Amino acid sequence: MLAYLTDIEGQWEKLASFAAGTEGLRLDDVGALHVADDVTFVFGGDAIDRGPAGRRLVATLLDAHERQPERVVLLAGNRDLNKMRLARELRGAPPPKPLPDELRGAPPGALLQWIMKNTMGAAQAFEHRRAELVTEGRDASDEAVAQSYLDDLAPEGPLTRYLAACRLAWFDGETLIVHGAVTDENLRVAPGVPDRASSVAAWVASLNGFIAAEVAAWRSELTHPVDPTAESWGGRGIVAYQCPVPGARLNQASVVYGRPTDDAGNPWLPSRAVVEALRRDGVKRLLVGHTPAGDAPAMLRDEAFSFVMADNSYGRQELGSRVTVEAQVRVRGQTVLDGGARVGVAYEEDDRLVGLRDATSGQLVKGRLDTDDYLLFRALPDNGVEQLALSPRALRERSLVAPYRDQAAPP
Secondary structure: OOEEOOOOOOHHHHHHHHHHOHHHHHHHHOOOOOEOOOOEEOOOOOOOOOOOOOHOOOHHHHHHHHHHOOOOEOOHHHHHHHHHHHHHHHHOOOOOOOOOOOHOOOOHHHHHHHHHHHHHHOHHHHHHHHHHHOOOOOOOOHHHHHHHHHHHHOOOOOOHHHHHHHHHHOOOOEEEEOOOOOOOOOOOOOOOOOOOOOOHHHHHHHHHHHHHHHHHHHHHHHOOOOOOOOOOOHHHHHHHHHHOOOOOOOOOOOOOOOOOOOOOOEOOOOOOHHHHHHHHHHOEEEEEEEOOOOOOEEEEEOOOEEEEEEOOOOOOOOOOOOEEOOEEEEEEEEEEEEEEEOOEEEEEEOOOOOOOOOOOOOEEEEEEEEOOEEEEEEEEOOOOOOEEEOOOHHHHHHOOEEEOOHHHOOO
């Protein structure tokens, strides 16, 4: 069995609730994660930033991988990879956005707060780290917070070792997992490789070779003095790969930072060309995180392909939604409907209504509820969401289509 969790972002309860509800996974009395012999656990990336347990989660996931390397797979998310910058920027290298004059020469604590808020999309990360240090009984001053990141990013620091264990993609012949998206721009393309890969398996190998080489080059320079003027440095390639294209909000050439939604956040399938290419290579399903899709995972499908978006960050509730794969995908989670009702989500891949879109309203049939109704989901332009229950009978009276972008109705 494959067990998949992604985007826990410093929130211990996401891992705890996932392990408690997933057969074959267990957190013991000291918080160590154990995975049964017949289970492969894939963590899809983004372990830190939005909660006060980032260090604990990195240590827990790394420990599980080091004890059970064949059963615990770690993918790197942008929130993990962008911390590589701090090893240089907290020691004098310029951040991607120009520093305000008043911060030039500022101590690392003040500099880190600005970097997190203005260049990493993590405005609360500094205070979350401070809270975690307090919990650990350690100094939690501004400078101690900054130093904790530098310690984590030492050559043998826990975050450095974690990044060295990470991949960019995982593939078992039928199920492909990346952090962000598979797009026309990135399919079978790996940085530094001149030609598109001949197969998905070869592409995954190239992507994982790329991150391994980049992290190794970065790690080898951690003991060297920082040259703030250097245009080339170890790890620069992966740092650029995991963030938006300069001047844009997206990076569709990246499997880490690509997004499969419209501007409002409504999900769609990869393009028809991408789906057909993946199918030809035996891929039956694609699992991603990175892009929030409401309280519970969203499934999208056409006749022979399933796409699962499992990041529930910024939802009405954030628990560890459970995605498992055996003969088919199985999803378990919770959602909060418009009006406030909290309802369980439970469905399998063979429910043929799940994953289609209402051609008139643009609502996605996101899943099946414990009430036997279906969950309809739509992202709204003001960053809100619509989450409604509809009976199977009423749903069958609607015009439902595979949710490709060219069929998406306007919200």
